[in-house]
Amino acid sequence: MYEAKFPEVDECVMVQVRSIAEMGAYVSLLEYDNIEGMILLSELSRRRIRSINKLIRVGKQEVCMVLRVDKEKGYIDLSKRRVSAEDITQCDERFTKAKAVHSIMRHLADQCAVEMIDLYPRIAWPLYKRFGHAFDAFKLSISDSKGVWSTPGIDVDEQTARLLADNILKRLTPQAVKIRADLEVTCFEYEGIEAIQRSLAKGALCSTADAPVRVRLVAPPLYVALTQAMEKDVGIAVLEKAIEAIGAEIRAAKGELVVKVKPRAISAQDEKLLNSLMETLERQNEEVGGDSDGEGEVTGMGNLKIDE
Incomplete structure (x- = not known):
C-alpha cells in the first residue's frame, strides 16, 4: 500500500x-x-x-x-x-484510509487492464509525498481536482484520469447517516387522535435544513421518528429535540409518550426491514378495507395525515 x-x-x-x-x-x-x-x-x-x-x-x-x-x-x-491506545487509534485510521485508496486503485487497474504496481508510482506515491496520504488527496480532488492532479509526478492519460475521478466520486462522496427512534404515543382523552396528530406535527416542525424529521405510523400506538444528516451527532440531536416536542404536546393533552428505542444510526438493512413491515401493514389495512386515505407519515414540510 x-x-x-x-x-x-x-x-x-x-x-x-x-x-x-x-x-x-x-x-x-x-x-x-x-x-x-x-x-x-x-x-x-x-x-x-x-x-x-x-x-x-x-x-x-x-x-x-x-x-x-x-x-x-x-x-x-x-x-x-x-502499543498505546493512541497508537491503535492512529494506526486504525491510517489503515482504513489505505484500504480505501487500495480499493480505488484496484478497481482502476481492472478498468484499465493494467497492474496496480504500475499505477501506484504514477498516481498514489506522488500524492502520498505531497498530501501525507493519498486518501486525503482523493477526498480533496472532489472539490479541487485541478489542484490535486497538478501534483508533480502524476502521470495519467485523460481516460484514466476520468475513470479515477468517477471512482473517487462514487466511493468517497460523504453519505448521509440515517437516524431512527421508536416511540409509543397514546392519548385516551376525548381528543385522542387529534392530540396525537398535533403532537407528532410538533415533532416534525423541529426539522432543519440539514436534518428533516419524519414520523411514520407502524401500528397504533407505535411510531418511528426518522431523519438523516451528514453528521450522526447532528441527526441524533435534532431527533431528540423532536421527541421532547412530541412529549410536551401529548402530555399537555393528558396523553403519554414512551421512547421504546432512543435515536440511533440505522443500517440499510434496518431501513429495508422497516419498509417491508410498513408494506405488510399497508396490505393488511387494504384487506380490512379501512376508511382512511392517509399516508401514515408526518413531515415538517406538508399536511398531516396519519392512519390510526
Whole structure:
C-alpha cells in the first residue's frame, strides 16, 4: 500500500496473525504486501502470560510496533505490548484510509487492464509525498481536482484520469447517516387522535435544513421518528429535540409518550426491514378495507395525515 517495501523502526503497523509458535506469533503486515513478521512472546503483554491464546488469536488483526527490521533477510520483529491506545487509534485510521485508496486503485487497474504496481508510482506515491496520504488527496480532488492532479509526478492519460475521478466520486462522496427512534404515543382523552396528530406535527416542525424529521405510523400506538444528516451527532440531536416536542404536546393533552428505542444510526438493512413491515401493514389495512386515505407519515414540510 506504500512506496516503502519495509516499515521503519518504531512505526506502528496493522498485522494479521497467521500462526502461533513457542517463541511467539507469526503475522502478515497487511500494509506492506503481507510480508512476514513475528511478535516475540516477551512482547505480547506487559503482564505475566498464562495463556498465549487469550492474548492473541489466529486470523485476528492487531496493531504492533516495529522493533527491528532486517531488510536483507526479511526479518521483522514486532511488539504488541508497547502499543498505546493512541497508537491503535492512529494506526486504525491510517489503515482504513489505505484500504480505501487500495480499493480505488484496484478497481482502476481492472478498468484499465493494467497492474496496480504500475499505477501506484504514477498516481498514489506522488500524492502520498505531497498530501501525507493519498486518501486525503482523493477526498480533496472532489472539490479541487485541478489542484490535486497538478501534483508533480502524476502521470495519467485523460481516460484514466476520468475513470479515477468517477471512482473517487462514487466511493468517497460523504453519505448521509440515517437516524431512527421508536416511540409509543397514546392519548385516551376525548381528543385522542387529534392530540396525537398535533403532537407528532410538533415533532416534525423541529426539522432543519440539514436534518428533516419524519414520523411514520407502524401500528397504533407505535411510531418511528426518522431523519438523516451528514453528521450522526447532528441527526441524533435534532431527533431528540423532536421527541421532547412530541412529549410536551401529548402530555399537555393528558396523553403519554414512551421512547421504546432512543435515536440511533440505522443500517440499510434496518431501513429495508422497516419498509417491508410498513408494506405488510399497508396490505393488511387494504384487506380490512379501512376508511382512511392517509399516508401514515408526518413531515415538517406538508399536511398531516396519519392512519390510526
